[in-house]
Amino acid sequence: MPTNVLYLIEVLANGLMAGVMYSLVALGFVLIFKASGIFNYAQGVMALFAALTLAGIMEGQVPFAHMINAVFGTKIHHFGWHVPALAAIAMTVLVMIAFAWAVQRFVFRHLVGQEPIILFMATIGLAYFLEGVGDLMWGSDIKTLALGLPQGGSRWLEDATAGWGGDDFYGFFIDKLDIVATGVAIVLVASLIAFSQYTKHGRAMRAVADDHQAALSVGISLNFIWILVWSLAGFVALVAGIMWGAKSGVQFSLSLIALKALPVLMLGGFTSIPGAIVGGLIIGMGEKLFEYTFGPMIGGATENWFAYVLALIVLVFRPQGLFGEKIIERV
């Protein structure tokens, strides 16, 4: 097989893997939008906040240390212990559940019945608030996530495929972290689907997503379901934060990963979990393929904008996205 074709396959495979990483972020958006009709602008910041909290707990950092020291004249920064990864993840999940409760109790309970644009604006405020709280709690320095996730190319795969297309083919490169992320995404999506299909609360969540009024009339607590959905979105944000944070360290640019999820949502639809996955795969593969084939001719760095071009093309022909629910407005 010619080397160029082999490299093209490598680009496509890595595009698919990158797409999975985008999907991890997009999933959180879909969960909240599907259940409450809110486009959660704060999803990227939630990923940042969750990862910061995890790293902070693992390192035994004192939350709000800077503020405490400024007020009381103390010099405390660390508790002096390190928390094992699994325990820290469990504690971070609890923090995200508390966050979901607080969001519901102090923000959205007061905005029931408001226009979607108002709810969207509230999430913008929430995003900046959460970014500030994250900074105050854990500081703005870059934190390393020592979860022991594998990194680097799979040497086995490289060695096994090296030389297939001649001496200038160095074997297929697949990042081990991307393989882990793909496994995690599969488990996550399967769990979310199983939860929504086979559990009482999952069915209640779907009922709320279908029709708030009808769900209320059969005794489903909207308040509880929304806390549940925000908690699930918080958990998904934690997973996305861990995967992205493992690449770059946990830092404030993590909040910008939401920008990678937007074209995925536009393409896959805002209401479909499978759509978020397929959308991510198409965007990941499409942008990497475009960069590989046309990037060198036009100066490169095409991925950010090309993802949106791809999404816009789908949007023009199918406004609800590939998997979104069809928009029907009756007069």
Place this chain on the structure above:
Amino acid sequence: MTLKKLAALALTTTLAAAPAVADLVIPDLSYRTGPYAAGGTPFSDGYQDYFNLLNARDGGIGGEAVRIVECETGYNTEKGVECYESTKGEGALIYQPLSTGITYQLIPKATADQIPLHTMGYGRTSAAKGEVFNWVFNYPANYWDAASVMVNYLLGENGGSLDGKKIALVYHNSAYGKEPIRTLENLSAQHGFKLDLLAVDHPGQEQKSQWLQIRRSRPDYVLMWGWGVMNQVAVQEAANIGFPMENFIGNWWSGAEHDVTPAGAAANGYKSLNMNRINAELPVFADIKKHVHDAGNAAGDGSNIGKVLYTRGMYAAMLAAEGIANAQSIHGVSDITPAQLRDGMESLEITNARMEELGMGGVGPAFSVSCSDHGGNGLGIVQQWNAGEGKWVALTDYITPDDAVTQPLIDEDAAAFAAENNITPGCL
């Protein structure tokens, strides 16, 4: 309440809220929040701590206290301009925006307002031409010096020839990242190496395509012009594809501790330029700890002291303070104006003896500034990350850039700027 009472109350509040009059106002356009905070925070800590040291230990500069006015830019150009506009009225003497994007916007404004702009190792490279950019200074080194220093280092590593070698430049797709391209293209033609350009979009969280391309094309060396998360991801991706880290060299904005620590042991051997040597045992640090940190006046939490960007921020503050002291000496007044500071900066001379006297011997090279040269001598060292010990190790002494390559480019770009803006080059 009547309108008069309201007006009186507003006036009283305004007067009460007005800052105490201080003589030397230094705005600090910092970024402690947002995606670039990890770089902005230590620089700002060093910048402020040094001025606070001068206030606490020496009673200011020439008997005048320094008042720092901090304004958060978030590394955002629009916010940076807002910060400039909102602080210049306080009697600002000098700006150090730590952003090439903000610098480009401030050059015409600062020139019109006659306030010196110091863009140390960043900003518009051709600002080194003082006859055109009367109010802008970029000493002790600029981007084109950095590109030339990198190539000179590689020439030294390859027996004086790079003929037939392949060098890739991974750069932030912004005004900052594009700065070295022309210089490297000229150097490529001169030394016979092939140059591949690989742009990475802001913020640089995703670089898989670029590093797969590097893996395919197998360059001998990769140079990097990165900032923020782009640096950490690039180091990790280089390690992922198994690129030899000792052949990967970042510029001086890609060589801080936080750029390499997220990759852990995989970052071992990565190299970068530095315009300021680091040495945790500098006497000035002991003074800062004693007079500033222990007194509870640290700009941050005190944890950044001695790090690469903290040292650079402190170095920048020292250069500003020396400019002020020089201006006071020239004009015979302690309460100087921005125009007088400009004179002080334009005749600044930094000697090794003076650096020793200031407790920061060896941090920067000796250099002098003149009307025709606002850029200093452009020296840089190459340092290498030792992941085991968690520290940068200097590999070289100061390396000289090739002025024969950089000066014509500076002259050409400055002449174009002068023509575009109807500037008649000359000294003030």
